Amino acid sequence: MARKRSSIGEKVADFADSLTLLGLRLGAAAFLLVLGYIIYGLASGSVARAAEFSLDDQMRVYENIALACRLLSISGIVFVLCAAVRYYTEETLGYILSITGTALYLGTPWVFSAFVAESALRSNQAIASIVWTFRVFGMVMFVPGFVLVIRDVLLRITFARLKAEIAKKRREYGISSFIVGEISEEDEDKPPVRRPGIYAKCWQTSYCRDFVRQFCPAYEKRKSCWKIKSGCMCDEGLMLKAMRVKSKEAEFFEKDLRYRHGAVTEGQLTAAQKRKRCRECVIYQFHQQQKYKLVSPLVLPAAVAALYYLFPWFESRFDDAVRFIDKFMSKVSFLPQAAGSMPQQPSVPDIFFWLFFIWLAILIISYSLHFVEWCIFKLQI
Incomplete structure (x- = not known):
């Protein structure tokens, strides 16, 4: 609750x-x-x-x-x-x-x-x-x-x-009485340095725990842990199984497990609980970073192609906007207007449209990158 x-x-x-x-x-x-x-x-x-x-x-x-x-x-x-x-x-x-x-x-x-x-x-x-x-x-x-x-x-x-x-x-x-505790070098668990590939699996990252890998179903099936929702950072059953076999490191992993997830859960986790743990996992966050590195370079050519395809539409809308602004400014102008005067067709040099189009292109590319970042890191798609 x-x-x-x-x-x-x-x-x-x-x-x-x-x-x-x-x-x-x-x-x-x-x-x-x-x-x-x-x-x-x-x-x-x-x-x-x-x-x-x-x-x-x-x-x-x-x-x-x-x-x-x-x-x-x-x-x-x-x-x-x-x-x-x-x-x-x-x-x-x-x-x-x-x-x-x-x-x-x-x-x-x-x-x-x-x-x-x-x-x-x-x-x-x-x-x-x-x-x-x-x-x-x-x-x-x-x-x-x-x-x-x-x-x-x-x-x-x-x-x-x-x-x-x-x-x-x-x-x-x-x-010294105000120092809660100190972490010694013996208590630090430094994983071996690994160099993951472009789109690495979970066991190929530096976050994978060798202590649990031989019992990990993701490693056995050669599927990433975020696909089967079970791994060395979130599955109590997997952790307890490894702890029973290798009790030397059991205390450390139990403390880490309780620190991240509270009391050890008995029974099966729901799909929502698995999804929540997966999104909070450091391995999945690293996976999302790799995904962003792969997707973000595609934004620029996609945006350029869309701008090229929609160029005539933007040009037409720009002319409509100029006519509307001219009509609106005649309404909000502070200058006196001659009675019976007819509105003239506005004429805008082409340089203004190109400046507007360049500004719009920069804006679309920038917000497209923000949208991709929001989808990957916020929605975690």
């Missing part, structure tokens, strides 16, 4: 870790894009001069700024919370968040007043929304940062007390 709870806890922790990483990346990307859009509007002067535009253009600018402020707040909150949850053990994170949040909350009005007239700060609805959004984001950064700072201070106080107690005990009883 305890192991089952531990397994559920590990799955929840892995899911939370993946979720916070995804939120961190998406939140940061969205925050930077929206922030760049707002800075573009401010730097161009269109937001400050929005009152001079026609009524329709004014409403369009104000609606765009309001939407950008909402997206900036949402993406900023997601980014800060995911960063605080994922990196809460970092000592400097709390101080960075709290100091930056305080600076944004107190300094945003002062910064805007240095570049924008005070009358515009009060009358311009778009600028007022931007100032308010930055101040709210500063508060969002300050709250988790302050909590992390308090946590860091409490931990420092606790560790300081523990260090003082340990130093006191050492002075009273001596340093």
